[in-house]
Amino acid sequence: MISxxxxxxxxxxxxxVLNDVTAEVNKGEVVVLCGPSGSGKTTLIRTINRLEPIxxxxxxxxxxxxxxxxxxxxxxRREIGFVFQQFNLFPHMSVMDNITLAPRKLKGMSRPEAEExxxxxxxxxxxxxxxxxxxxxxxxxxxxxxxIARSLAMDPPIILFDEPTSALDPEMxxxxxxxxxxxxxxxxxxxxxxxxxxxxxDVADRVWFLDKGVLLEDAKPGEFFSNPKHPRAQRFLADLxx
Amino acid sequence: xxxxxxxxxxxxxxxxxxLLSGIxxxxxxxxxxxxxxxxxxxxxxxxxxxxxxxxVWLVATFVEIHQNIPLLVQVLFWYFAMPEIxxxxxxxxxxxxxxxxxxxxxxxxMCHAAYISEALRSGLRAVPVTxxxxxxxxxxxxxxxxxxxxxxxxxxxxxxxxxxxxxxxFKNTSIAMAIGVHELTYQTRQIDSDTFRxxxxxxxxxxxxxxxxxxxxxxxxxxxRRFGMGxx
Ligand SMILES: Nc1ncnc2c1ncn2[C@@H]1O[C@H](COP(=O)(O)OP(=O)(O)OP(=O)(O)O)[C@@H](O)[C@H]1O
Ligand SMILES: [Mg+2]
Numbered sequence: 372m373i374s375x376x377x378x379x380x381x382x383x384x385x386x387x388v389l390n391d392v393t394a395e396v397n398k399g400e401v402v403v404l405c406g407p408s409g410s411g412k413t414t415l416i417r418t419i420n421r422l423e424p425i426x427x428x429x430x431x432x433x434x435x436x437x438x439x440x441x442x443x444x445x446x447x448r449r450e451i452g453f454v455f456q457q458f459n460l461f462p463h464m465s466v467m468d469n470i471t472l473a474p475r476k477l478k479g480m481s482r483p484e485a486e487e488x489x490x491x492x493x494x495x496x497x498x499x500x501x502x503x504x505x506x507x508x509x510x511x512x513x514x515x516x517x518x519i520a521r522s523l524a525m526d527p528p529i530i531l532f533d534e535p536t537s538a539l540d541p542e543m544x545x546x547x548x549x550x551x552x553x554x555x556x557x558x559x560x561x562x563x564x565x566x567x568x569x570x571x572x573d574v575a576d577r578v579w580f581l582d583k584g585v586l587l588e589d590a591k592p593g594e595f596f597s598n599p600k601h602p603r604a605q606r607f608l609a610d611l612x613x
Numbered sequence: 614x615x616x617x618x619x620x621x622x623x624x625x626x627x628x629x630x631x632l633l634s635g636i637x638x639x640x641x642x643x644x645x646x647x648x649x650x651x652x653x654x655x656x657x658x659x660x661x662x663x664x665x666x667x668x669v670w671l672v673a674t675f676v677e678i679h680q681n682i683p684l685l686v687q688v689l690f691w692y693f694a695m696p697e698i699x700x701x702x703x704x705x706x707x708x709x710x711x712x713x714x715x716x717x718x719x720x721x722x723m724c725h726a727a728y729i730s731e732a733l734r735s736g737l738r739a740v741p742v743t744x745x746x747x748x749x750x751x752x753x754x755x756x757x758x759x760x761x762x763x764x765x766x767x768x769x770x771x772x773x774x775x776x777x778x779x780x781x782x783f784k785n786t787s788i789a790m791a792i793g794v795h796e797l798t799y800q801t802r803q804i805d806s807d808t809f810r811x812x813x814x815x816x817x818x819x820x821x822x823x824x825x826x827x828x829x830x831x832x833x834x835x836x837x838r839r840f841g842m843g844x845x
Contacts, residue, residue, distance in 0.1 A: 420750060422746060422749070422750060445752045445753070445754055446752065447752070448749070448750055448751060448752035449751070449752035451750075453747075453750040455743065455746075455747065457743060459743050459744060459746070459747035461744065461747070461762055461766075462766065462842065463765050463766050463769055463840075463842070472751075472761060473751040473752070473753070476753070476757065476761065477751065477752055477753065525751065525752075
């Protein structure tokens with residue numbers, strides 16, 4: 372579904388943030404991407420829908436080379452939901468309008484149809500009663516759940532999460548992770564940057580470990596947690612346990 | 614001695630009729646110029662926000678010219694010079710359709726579009742780039758992202774300066790009398806030269822302008838409370 376072939380990216384001439392990344396995410400799989408701060412996780416996940424350009428290599432999504440000059444980036448992005456660390460809800464719109472904007476404007480869905488769908492999605496994330504609220508009236512956990520519903524409104528076959536719980540107060544992490552868990556293995560292909568190792572253990576099909584732009588591990592969670600091959604991954608896991 | 618006020622001389626049925634028709638033209642001129650200036654000002658601000666060099670240069674030049682030349686000169690220029698370079702058919706059309714009103718409206722609108730684009734530019738800069746990214750990540754194009762997500766927020770953030778510019782635009786419509794638009798100031802002058810009751814009629818006009826300004830300010834306050842980014 373998503374494949375990286377020898378992907379390289381630099382910021383300026385000095386800093387190489389992605390170093391020859393080659394890997395593949397299969398359809399319907401859940402991949403958790405972890406690694407130390409500054410290792411390039413955000414950069415990697417943002418290259419998939421071309422929010423970040425790459426310098427060399429090839430990224431293919433659903434058979435389409437996304438960084439090709441000829442690729443229709445707007446069409447491609449409709450197929451890829453993206454959930455940001457800081458939610459990025461549109462503050463001037465109600466929750467309902469946040470969710471219905473893209474389906475109405477990009478898919479030509481009628482307002483009643485889009486709203487009916489939005490209510491179903493809100494029910495799915497446990498926030499039916501917030502349809503008329505504005506983002507500033509929501510807690511962090513509620514905001515992120517709305518952001519997830521908003522991404523799902525386009526029925527994307529792929530959804531990407533960049534540290535969806537790290538901007539949240541600890542007591543709200545659980546409610547958001549529960550929603551993401553509920554999505555896993557429903558057919559949608561999922562990639563999630565997170566430091567929640569419990570989540571990775573329970574939900575991930577595979578865990579990728581990125582360090583200084585190099586993809587050091589691509590393993591089943593059981594393998595990764597009990598027997599990480601690379602010393603850096605061992606140290607990373609040891610640090611997390613403290 | 615002392616001046617003897619006599620308002621009955623200027624508030625006859627006939628002169629009240631002139632004043633009302635002046636108010637009507639002032640409001641029409643204000644509304645037309647206001648809509649046009651917001652449309653052009655928003656387009657200029659968005660064009661500038663592309664950071665595309667020629668576009669930035671073009672907008673900056675437009676803004677400099679319109680902010681540094683007196684509005685009266687701009688109005689005279691549109692009225693006397695612009696028709697000369699227009700195609701004949703357009704000129705004929707203008708002459709048959711109240712050319713002084715239309716050209717005054719365009720001149721005032723263009724001048725204020727420059728100010729509005731500057732006010733919006735700061736508003737646009739205050740919208741976090743992550744909002745733009747979120748819009749693009751759905752597959753919205755640049756223009757769609759600007760029009761659904763970024764510009765509406767920039768407009769809300771800029772309500773106070775935009776209200777000020779709207780007031781200024783309203784007051785500046787009086788300059789249109791210089792090319793014979795029959796707006797409120799023009800009618801005031803007419804009544805003055807008919808009656809020589811200068812003090813009275815200008816006092817009446819002043820009060821009318823102040824009342825209308827109050828309405829605009831009240832509308833601005835309402836907009837800020839209803840749509841301002843701190844509103845919720
Ligand atoms: N726009 C940019 N310009 C220059 N350097 C950047 C830019 N964005 C990120 N970097 C650098 O690239 C490296 C990788 O950043 P990235 O945000 O991908 O890391 P990360 O793994 O997501 O880190 P974190 O866990 O802190 O979110 C870092 O060294 C960062 O400072
Ligand atoms: Mg990051």
